[in-house]
Amino acid sequence: MRRRGLLAGAVAALALAGGGVAAASLSGAAGAPSESAGPPPNATAEITRSDLVDSKTVDGTLGYAGRRILPNQATGTVTRTRAEGRVVRRGGWLYSVDGRPVSLLYGSIPMYRALSQGFEGKDVEQLERNLAALGYEPGTVDEYFSWVTARAVRDWQDDRNLAETGTVDASQVIIASGPVRIAEVTAEKGDRAGQSVVTTTSTKRVVHIDLPASDQQLARLGAKVTLEIPSGGTAKGTITAIGTVAEPPAQDGGESTIDVEVTAEGRLGRLDQAPVTVDLQSERRENVLSVPVEALLALREGGYGIQVAGTGIVAVETGLFASGQVEITGEGLTEGMKVEVPAT
Structure with a gap:
């Protein structure tokens, strides 16, 4: 659900769950006031400008390369x-x-x-x-x-x-x-x-990850990752190898995995075969506008819009979806504007 192509599914799921995503229509040009099909939202959130990162935390094993x-x-x-x-x-x-x-x-x-x-x-x-x-x-x-x-x-x-x-x-x-x-x-x-x-x-420290095949888009050669090590500290790493063949599930009902190797950097102690947590980042958008995904309205004309407080519905183009936020672009939108979202 993180990628642009799956955003419609995310919005639909929110609608079915009563998350406040409603159908709406634009009247005239984009940005003109219009009535939404459902009751008006009674909460607001700000349009924010920041870096948006698609990430996931997975388990890995810290050891040494070249056994x-x-x-x-x-x-x-x-x-x-x-x-x-x-x-x-x-x-x-x-x-x-x-x-x-x-x-x-x-x-x-x-x-x-x-x-x-x-x-x-x-x-x-x-x-x-x-x-x-x-x-x-x-x-x-x-x-x-x-x-x-x-x-x-x-x-x-x-x-x-x-x-x-x-x-x-x-x-x-x-x-x-x-x-x-x-x-x-x-x-x-x-x-x-x-x-x-x-x-x-060898003396090279590496982290091995059995990454679920459904998350393989998170692994890119040369990508930087963050490691949480057993001592409680953090370290940096770089993805240096990605398997090309999916391994069968370890047990019935499990998911196929691909082998991912991360070359670890910094002070990692002498632990071998130690569990670590790896923060993988597959995509990053820098300095973009975003809103909570709940603020999106599915427009009857197609596409999506947001209800800008005091202005009306504005059509938007959606980008990266991550951490409950969605990247947006639209006419007249600026950081700090208030948008209506369903009440929690």
Whole structure:
């Protein structure tokens, strides 16, 4: 009922409910005095000028983006793990197997092969870039694994209590695009190292919304939203992803939903999977005239009008409907004019 195309339904519903919407006719030009078909209203409201916003409050879940079950290629016994919630950056260890740390390096190419002197490729360049960023000297950062690169690798291995082989493989490092957060430790100390030891996320805070499909017009890429967080404060966010396929209802009689992701900003604490309230705004009209929707009269000639106190019925064009107000334009209308509305 918020949009222009549904306004007639809103007015009709008000009429059926005894809300005071009456049929009326214009006599002569728009703005000329005329009698309404029903008894005259006995209350007034002002025409106001302000921003009009179509919005709705929905529930969301605050968490972290990029949840990933990390692969593990190290064999042996898990001997050390990090606390859940800890952030690991380039060169930091994620967990240890048989006393040997598995470290994080940055990049986009997974460790799909063991790298040693004489190898060539983009993954070699990626390794050299990481070594240089960590303060080692792999020589020229290029796609060739030289003896200088091997020396830098041995220095790196020595600092991490690894066998100084000059060869790097997936048992020693895991590649990610940036810092990761330990979301869940899936193996305890003393467990055999299996396919995964930890689950991680990125450090980006996001809010996930299961938005009813009937409200999908409220979600626009790039739109700003307001979040009410569990601590009682508020934060800002931006809609960064909208699903294109509706998910079936979770239970019989429910409504299909679409996935909406909001990138959150500001101080949000370290809560994960916390409930939040999201204020979505689908449309905004700035500096417009509006009246309570109850002030609208359905004209016999078609369209709508309002009864201006001391003047008569004035035909209006309607715009955005939001928060019980409706945007109007009409000849001679100004802010502060009194309009008649049904008595409550």
